[in-house]
Structure formats: structure tokens, C-alpha cells
Amino acid sequence: MAPLLQLSGVSKRYGGVQANAGIDLSVDAGSIHAILGENGAGKSTLMKLIYGVERPDEGQVLWQGQAVTLSSPSDARRLGIGMVFQHFSLFETLSVVQNMALIVPGSKGELATRIRDLGAAFGLSVDPQAMVHALSVGERQRVEIIRCLLLNPALLILDEPTSVLPPQSVALLFDTLRALRAKGMAILFISHKLEEIRELCDTATILRQGRVMARLDPRQGTAHDLATLMIGRPMPPPVHPTPHGLGEERLALSNLNFANDDPFGVSLKDVSLAVRGGEILGIAGISGNGQQELAALISGEIALTSNAKAVTFMGQPVGDLGAAARRHRGLAFVPEDRLGRGAVPDMSLADNALLTAHGRGLVKNGFINRKLERAFTADCIARFDVRTSGPQAEAGSLSGGNLQKFIMGREMMLDPKVLLVAQPTWGVDIGAAADIRQRLVAMRNAGAAIVVISEEIDELFEICDRLQVLHKGHLSPSVDVAATSVEQIGTYMIGAAA
């Protein structure tokens, strides 16, 4: 019998970038097929080609043995292909059932009943009348999956579905996917998480730089073997910090309350934390539980005019100070979005360096000293191994990993007393991520106080001394990394702990 979906020699180019080159792929009914690759390996492009969002430049797509042309997602859906996007394609101001009604025929009453039935059958419970903006990330993913299932697809594509889930929800999702496989559905599972793929998938296709590197059974061989195929060299070793003496308390939040007047935002309730010189405090949790608000309260983007004492820096109350004043006292901040907040995409690296390093003699009497600015930038590029044409390169032209290294370098060169980093390795390739983690640990060893806000539990366990978990605006008590487990942190992440 012909495979359900077969691709032969599929290629796609964007400008000068060969996103996919001569991809062959074959997916059978009743199987879970992994597409494994680093950021930028061409996974998302391949899925867009299969789902009809983009059209291939070359190559052929066969569906149940017949050649097909997919020119839009509705074509793909008509054939029986459903897709769950990484950045969900849901509409926040609409209710769950309205989101469904956009592409699924039927009255709202019928849809609501079918949503509940599917939820019961596959462990995907969600309230059909809820507004999407009020749902957690895990619930939104369930909504996306249900929306696909309502159309009875033969093939379901999931793009990095676990990157947004706490560990417990990952287990639930896998149960759902196994149940769907047992019903004969084919599933394409895109991920860069090796252990998950070994646990769930029957077949894996490994992509690197837009090409197929290998096709194998992931249950054979180790995660280490898969990683080597995926990144083309052995996995960099982890950099666990060794315990050492701590300095004085540098940053503290005590019983901080923040009522957010943005209906899509999160309010923080009774948040307390303290970080001392020479340690890394990790803030774990799924994005959207108050991370942005917490970062803004620490950085000074949100100043508390009435409660200066809620935030102290080097023992001094700073809660009422703005971001510039706090930076002046020795706080440095690397925000989660590199383009737009961490750097201005249309400005050169040198000008971007100036934005936070202007206090270091780069500006005299209101005039920029271009020579010093260039020297500072060149120094940052050299010391932090930023691959770029030089200080005059536009920030927007750098790859995610290189720009992140540049921004981290710029902030580290300010010798901050406290460094706040949000999502240090989001969308950064494995090599650059390992490099960034090493530098954070080196800075800790040199005596800086560091706060890392991250969704990647493995990363936090690798570099942090202590962890606190943010869930729905509440911050858990601090636990020593050595004395806790991924399971315990996962329990905090879904708010199940006492």
C-alpha cells in the first residue's frame, strides 16, 4: 500500500537561503513520525509546504499515491491534513467555539457538543464558551488540536508542541497522541527535544541545514547519537556550577503586589525573592504566568511610585525608580525579545551598544565619541564570539544566536552588580546556547548576582543555584537545585503544589 504522504525531492528557497533542499519523506498511517532538527534546519518550512502555506520550488507531493498540488491550507484540510502551529493560530478576542466556527462547519450548539465529546475521548478538556485570551497556553494547545480533530484529519502535524508545556501536560499530550495513532491517524511530530522523540515516535527524519541527514528508528540508539546527527558534531557538555561562597544580598523583592490593568496581562501577588552576589537564581514557569511583568518590575520599566521599598537594590529602595536610574546603579537587563527590545533591528551594532553603554565614557557633552563606540563594540564582538561583518552591521542582519550573544556581551561588559536575563537561549542554536550558559556561569563565579527567567527546565537545572517557580502571578518559595527534581518543579509549574 502506498504511504499516506510522500515527498520526493522537495526544495524551497527564500531569497539567498536554501530552506529545504531535495527533501524525501514518507509518512504511514497509524504512526508517529518525528522531524528532528535545530532552529533554522528547515523544519517549519517543510511543514508549511505540506500544509499548503507555502509552495515548493521543486519536487513532488504524493497523497495516498496521487500527485497533489497544495496551494492553500484549505486544500490541505480538504485532503485530510491538520496542523497545530507552534505560535498558535487562534484569535484571542474570540471564544473557543467561535475559533472553531471559522473553519469547521456546523452550528455553535453542535460544535460545542462535539468539542466536549472529543475532549472526553482524547483527554482534551476545554470549555467551549471560554474566551481564548483567558486560557492558559496548555489549554490553547488543546483548542488547536481539537480544531484539527473536528475535521477528521488523516494526518496531524504538530510543530514543537511541547515547547510550551509543563512536564505533566507533556505526558497528557503524549497519551492523546498515542490514542490518535491507535485510531489509525498519522502524526508528524516536529521537535528538537531528543528524549521526547525517543519516547513517542516510531520513525525519525533528521534535518540539518535544509537537508535530510538520516532516517531512523529513534528508539534504537541513544539521545547522544541523535544529537550528533542533528548538530553535526558531539553535543557540548553541560556546565554545572560548583558551589562557592556567596556575597551580600544585591536584589530583593519583598511581598510585591502588582495589579495589572491590562486584561491580557497577569497581576503579581505577594512576590518575594532575593539574590546574592555569586549565585544564579532561576525563575521557572510557562510563559504568560507573569514573567514579562516580573521582568519589567525588576528592570524598572514598571516603577512602583507608592511602594519603593518593595524592590531593593544593594540595600537601597529602588521600587520607584525608572529603568535608566536602576541601570545607573548597576542593573543590567537582557529582555526576551531580541529584536525590538534587546536591540533596534535597523541600527548598527555600534549604535545598539551605545544604547546601554553610553555611561561608559562613550558620550561626552552630549556628543558621541564614535571611536570609543566602535572600539567598545569591536571588543564585545571579539570577546563574545559574535559572527558578523563588524560594528557597522545592522542588528537585524544577525542570526538569533549571534545577536543574543552580542546583547549578552554588551550587558556583561557593563560589569553589572545584578544581571537579569529573560529566556537567554530562546531560538538560539545548541552551540550558541551552550556558550551563553557557560558565560553566565563564569560571570556568577566572578561574583555577579544573576536572575534567569526561562521556560527551559533543563537549562535552569544546568546553571542555577536556586529555583523559584512563577505560576499565575504567584512565585513559589526558593528551592536549592541540588535538593529538588524536575518533577517537583513541574508540580509548581502547574500550580498543584501547596
Added chain:
Amino acid sequence: MTILAFILAGTLAAATPLLLAALGELIAERAGVLNLGLEGMMALGAAVGFVVAYTTHSHVLGFAAASVAGIALSLVFATLALGFMANQVAAGLAIGVLGLGLSSLIGKPLESQTLDAPGKLAIPVLADLPVIGPLFEQDVVVYLTFGLAVVIWAVLNHSKLGLIIRAVGENPHAARAIGFRVLRIRLAAVAFGGAMAGMAGAYASTIYTPLWADGMIAGRGWIAVALVVFGTWAAGRIVFGALLFGALSLGGLIAQAAGVALPSQLLASLPYAVTIVMLAVISSNRRRMRLNTVASLGQPFAG
């Protein structure tokens, strides 16, 4: 006729041209397109509608021609804003100026000519009610316009078409990913807005004040844009704003007639100022603003 009866009778008609234009703009903005050319589209519709109604002695043909003119001008705007992804603010302003110029040109030969206004239609029973009776003795376009406001509210909130329009305005990328043709939907929404603006102009020039005078739209297109934004993209609040403006402009006329010692220019400008202030107060509710704001409004989309 008492002052109250005069205001009640006139408010609906004064609100009608604003409401027609604002409802069209509401659809365009809900789909994510900011059309600042509304004033020009109304002016063009007013001139074309007047010329056609004058020469054919048919108000229906006047309205039809005005809506076609509004669509044509909105398609020029769409070509720039959607086709070439031009900045919507700049493109809208330019089209607005073009519309005003065309309006003067087309209307010039008929300056100061007048038309017969169509008769009013009293709704039996309701029109005989005490106090509010005058509300129910209006021309047919007034009834149609307020009916249309209800239809547009229902479409936006309770139909699949409305869901699609809102989805495209909130997140065009997601809408495209699930298979909607974003630019086509936006084009249709802009064209609808153009047709409505054209008819709004025709109402002003052939029914409300059936006399051609250059510049007769007098900023009502801008008020319509403001109604949509300050009405937080909700049909009900837009109707409220239009009625408020209508009532205030009649109040100004009465005050003038009664010899209030204020310069007439100041009285004439009051409805504009008060409407904007009132709506700004209404829309200062941040929660409502955030939930209703069209997230992608004014942003070009490459599709």
C-alpha cells in the same frame, strides 16, 4: 413645534450621514484597514450623487452612482494600501485630498442648485405618540440606515462572515495560516466602506440639505472616523456617538436662532468638540479598549 420636537425630529436625519460613513469604516477597520480618506470619499459621493440626482430626477440613481464613486475611490486607496503595502495613513490622507478635489470639480457647474427632497414617511401609531412621535416621521434612508446598524452589529458578532472579518483584523498571519485570503477580505471590506461613504455623501447633498455647495461635507468624514475609534469599534457606541453629534448640531442651530450671544462659528464647532470629548471619556476604559482594539489596524500585510 416645540424645541424638543424639533430636536427629536431632526437628530436622526443629522446623524444619518455620519452613521452611514462610520458603519462602512467600522467594517474596514475591523478587517484591519484604517481608511482616512473617508472625508474625500463622502465629498465625492455627495457631488456625484447630487449631479446624477439633478440630471435624472432620481434619488435612487443618485445614491447608486454615489456608491459606485465611493467604491472606485476606495479601490484606488486599496491599490496603494493593500496592493503596494503603502503606509495606510499617508495613502488615506492623499486619497482624501483627491476626493475633495474631484468633488469640487464635479459639483462646480451646479453650484447653489437645489433638489426636491423626498417626502417623509410617518410610521403609523408610533408617529402619533406624544413627545417622541416626531422620531418616527423620517425619510426612508434614515430608517434603512438605523436598520443597517442593527444588521452590521449582528453580522459582526453573530455570523461566520463577522468572525472572519474580526479574525483577519486581529491576526492576519494566523488567518492566513488557517487558509483565509486576507487581502481579498480586506479589499472587500474597504470597498464596502467606500460604498457606504459615497452614500453618506449622497444623503448629505441630496436629502439632508438638497443643495449643492462646495465643501458641504464640512469635516463629517473625520467625525465618522473618530466615531469608529472612540466608539471602540462597537456598533452600539457608534450609533450613540452619531446621535449625540446630530442632537448637538441641532442644538447649535436652535441656540443661534434664539440669539445666544456666542459667535456662530463657535456654536457650529461645539458638536465636533463635545462629541470627541464624550467619546474619549467613554473609550478611556482601558479594559474595553484592549478587548475591542483591532490588533493589526493600519499595519500592511504581505500576502
